[in-house]
Amino acid sequence: xxxxxxxxxxxxxxxxxxxxxxxxxxxxVYARLQNRVGPPxxxxxxxxxxxxxxxxxxxxxxNFRMFKLMPLFSFTSVATSFLYIPVWGTHSLLSxxxxxxxxxxxxxxxxLAFFIGGWYSTSLYARIGxxxxxxxxxxxxxxxxxxxxxxxxxxxxWSISEITLFYSRHPWYWASNIIGFAVSxxxxxxxxEKVPFDIPEAETEIVxxxxxxxxxxxxxxxxxxxxxxxVVGCSLMAAVFLPFGLGFGMVWGFLVYLLKILFIVMLxxxxxTLFARLRIDQMIVFCWKYLAPVALIQLLVNLLLKGxxxx
Amino acid sequence: xxxxxxxxxxVGPQHPSLKEPESFSVALRGEKILGIDIxxxxxxxxxxxxxxxxxxxxxxxxxxxxxGICSHxxxxxxxxxxxxxxxxxxxxxxxxxRTLIGELERIHSHFLWLGIAxxxxxxxxxxxxxxxxxxxxxxxxxxxxxxxxxxxxxxIGGVRRDIxxxxxKEILKGMDTLEERTLYYIKIATExxxxxxxxxxxxxxxxxxxxxxxxxxxxxxxxGINRDVRxxxxxxxxAEVSFKVITDDHCxxxxxxxxxxxxxxxxxxxxxxxxxxxxxxxxxxxxxxxxPSGEAFSRYEAPRGEDVHYVKSNGSEMPERVKIRAPTLxxxxxxxxxxxxxxxxxxxxxxxxxxxxxxxxDRMVEIDQIxxxxxRVLVWQELRDFSIEWHRKNGIDFSRxxxxxxxxx
Numbered sequence: 220x221x222x223x224x225x226x227x228x229x230x231x232x233x234x235x236x237x238x239x240x241x242x243x244x245x246x247x248v249y250a251r252l253q254n255r256v257g258p259p260x261x262x263x264x265x266x267x268x269x270x271x272x273x274x275x276x277x278x279x280x281x282n283f284r285m286f287k288l289m290p291l292f293s294f295t296s297v298a299t300s301f302l303y304i305p306v307w308g309t310h311s312l313l314s315x316x317x318x319x320x321x322x323x324x325x326x327x328x329x330x331l332a333f334f335i336g337g338w339y340s341t342s343l344y345a346r347i348g349x350x351x352x353x354x355x356x357x358x359x360x361x362x363x364x365x366x367x368x369x370x371x372x373x374x375x376x377w378s379i380s381e382i383t384l385f386y387s388r389h390p391w392y393w394a395s396n397i398i399g400f401a402v403s404x405x406x407x408x409x410x411x412e413k414v415p416f417d418i419p420e421a422e423t424e425i426v427x428x429x430x431x432x433x434x435x436x437x438x439x440x441x442x443x444x445x446x447x448x449x450v451v452g453c454s455l456m457a458a459v460f461l462p463f464g465l466g467f468g469m470v471w472g473f474l475v476y477l478l479k480i481l482f483i484v485m486l487x488x489x490x491x492t493l494f495a496r497l498r499i500d501q502m503i504v505f506c507w508k509y510l511a512p513v514a515l516i517q518l519l520v521n522l523l524l525k526g527x528x529x530x
Numbered sequence: 531x532x533x534x535x536x537x538x539x540x541v542g543p544q545h546p547s548l549k550e551p552e553s554f555s556v557a558l559r560g561e562k563i564l565g566i567d568i569x570x571x572x573x574x575x576x577x578x579x580x581x582x583x584x585x586x587x588x589x590x591x592x593x594x595x596x597x598g599i600c601s602h603x604x605x606x607x608x609x610x611x612x613x614x615x616x617x618x619x620x621x622x623x624x625x626x627x628r629t630l631i632g633e634l635e636r637i638h639s640h641f642l643w644l645g646i647a648x649x650x651x652x653x654x655x656x657x658x659x660x661x662x663x664x665x666x667x668x669x670x671x672x673x674x675x676x677x678x679x680x681x682x683x684x685x686i687g688g689v690r691r692d693i694x695x696x697x698x699k700e701i702l703k704g705m706d707t708l709e710e711r712t713l714y715y716i717k718i719a720t721e722x723x724x725x726x727x728x729x730x731x732x733x734x735x736x737x738x739x740x741x742x743x744x745x746x747x748x749x750x751x752x753x754g755i756n757r758d759v760r761x762x763x764x765x766x767x768x769a770e771v772s773f774k775v776i777t778d779d780h781c782x783x784x785x786x787x788x789x790x791x792x793x794x795x796x797x798x799x800x801x802x803x804x805x806x807x808x809x810x811x812x813x814x815x816x817x818x819x820x821x822p823s824g825e826a827f828s829r830y831e832a833p834r835g836e837d838v839h840y841v842k843s844n845g846s847e848m849p850e851r852v853k854i855r856a857p858t859l860x861x862x863x864x865x866x867x868x869x870x871x872x873x874x875x876x877x878x879x880x881x882x883x884x885x886x887x888x889x890x891x892d893r894m895v896e897i898d899q900i901x902x903x904x905x906r907v908l909v910w911q912e913l914r915d916f917s918i919e920w921h922r923k924n925g926i927d928f929s930r931x932x933x934x935x936x937x938x939x
């Protein structure tokens with residue numbers, strides 16, 4: 220049973236299919252907003268299968284082991300992190316006090332894997348891209364952590380399941396986390412390397428950034444990682460910030476969950492449509508000058524609220 | 531390399547930000563640009579030489595293919611020079627039609643540029659919108675001339691197609707839609723935060739520098755230089771219409787975008803005036819195949835700047851010499867200056883901001899060997915032998931395959 224849960228539902232296979240479906244939703248919404256037709260529903264699957272069948276090319280000077288290992292490494296870490304997030308109801312597959320930190324770190328690992336993979340592929344574009352990946356990580360990571368942990372502070376627990384449980388018991392407390400939701404959404408854009416924060420893979424500057432030398436199944440797994448990262452990131456946000464409709468049982472609960480994820484993915488696509496790509500220096504200034512202080516305000520609000528509640 | 535933070539990356543000849551092959555070798559320290567080397571010569575087609583071996587009418591079609599976007603500019607420029615040598619009086623209606631097509635071409639070129647600029651700064655929505663609206667003017671051009679890019683409407687002594695009444699209505703309708711859209715894009719360019727952040731202050735070129743480096747067209751006008759051939763040396767029907775020369779004092783990429791967008795509004799007004807004032811009459815006069823000997827120099831304000839053609843005739847059916855100076859050649863020198871102390875992220879948009887057309891600009895570069903002063907030209911056979919030898923050294927040998935192919939024949 221546990222094996223089934225890990226491998227099929229809500230484990231790897233479900234995640235892969237769901238991630239690719241969400242990629243389709245993202246691409247379709249993006250296209251419709253830009254007045255285009257957009258891809259058919261099976262496009263992400265077709266892309267994945269096509270990449271799997273392609274020839275494996277590794278640069279001569281690249282570090283073979285690292286080059287091949289990084290896609291798998293990043294894929295496993297995001298797939299693992301999903302096990303700690305409640306999908307419907309308030310129970311996740313695995314849970315312990317402190318798993319919110321673990322999930323956030325497991326979500327950071329792919330970024331690190333992109334960096335290492337790009338660095339060891341020894342292409343100049345990839346090197347610039349991987350350095351940008353890491354620079355960007357330092358900008359969005361702190362606001363993201365502050366945004367999500369602020370809600371954990373109010374719930375007085377470090378477990379995602381218990382955070383969800385707390386907010387479903389006190390339904391109106393979610394309203395205090397709206398700032399945190401906005402901050403995390405912006406930071407998530409940075410994490411997923413989407414416009415306006417797609418600086419690490421800015422096509423017109425450095426080709427494909429860290430992925431420049433990747434192709435075939437390695438690239439397929441990197442792209443799958445990004446899809447799953449999007450789903451996991453959105454699920455985390457849904458679990459922490461949108462604690463509605465959790466008591467409906469499995470089928471209806473899952474539909475409500477789907478709606479929440481669709482909502483967040485559409486917000487991401489909207490941001491992608493509306494903005495131009497920032498420069499890396501502008502991005503860092505934006506994150507530290509505006510995003511981090513706003514996240515701090517959220518932290519303060521929750522601290523004050525907690526003081527009032529305790530009394 | 532001693533300084534490990536310093537390195538060179540190649541942007542081009544093949545790179546996603548370039549639409550045509552061109553080499554920019556960028557020296558970087560981190561994200562900062564230290565220096566940049568620009569190399570032309572990947573797209574040389576020998577059009578000037580080819581012109582000398584064809585008749586004037588054939589040359590017209592060849593010259594139209596110098597550039598895909600400003601094809602009408604090149605052909606009009608050439609035709610003006612030839613007509614000057616032959617002392618042909620071109621009918622008024624033909625001049626009006628040339629002006630009309632020229633302005634429609636400017637609109638399509640500026641919309642194209644807007645889309646590319648959006649793409650270079652990662653704003654793909656603008657690309658999709660601008661190119662969607664560009665279809666309106668492309669359809670109009672197709673309806674007027676039969677083609678979307680190489681219109682083939684010029685001929686020596688006039689134009690080849692007349693304009694019908696119904697077409698005038700269609701054009702006016704298209705202009706109204708486009709004007710509305712242009713006003714919307716001006717609003718976006720001047721209000722959207724991320725776009726302003728990426729454009730303003732980037733690629734500075736002061737008025738003095740622009741004059742020194744000989745910038746032309748919107749690039750010069752965005753540096754506050756009031757220079758426009760349509761106004762300074764009116765050709766076709768430009769002397770009879772009223773329009774403003776748009777200039778801007780910001781001297782950066784933002785100014786170049788604003789200048790182009792505002793020029794669009796001027797183009798709409800020019801087209802309306804042209805259609806209103808268009809005189810009746812024939813659209814072409816007959817010109818003998820042989821052009822009397824002489825030489826002429828012709829200027830034309832292409833969408834990208836001043837286009838210059840020189841034609842020398844020796845009294846035969848074919849020109850003795852044709853010389854083309856496309857606007858990009860005048861502007862490309864300024865790119866190096868614009869990129870001083872900028873970031874790598876600014877490179878694509880700064881290069882795109884001069885609206886480069888590298889295949890028009892490209893020319894053969896002959897390099898003297900510095901130590902011996904010796905000149906050497908490799909002919910095709912030598913190049914072929916060299917490449918076969920190079921591949922053989924690297925373990926790829928086609929001689930067996932060649933034998934097989936010969937046997938099969």
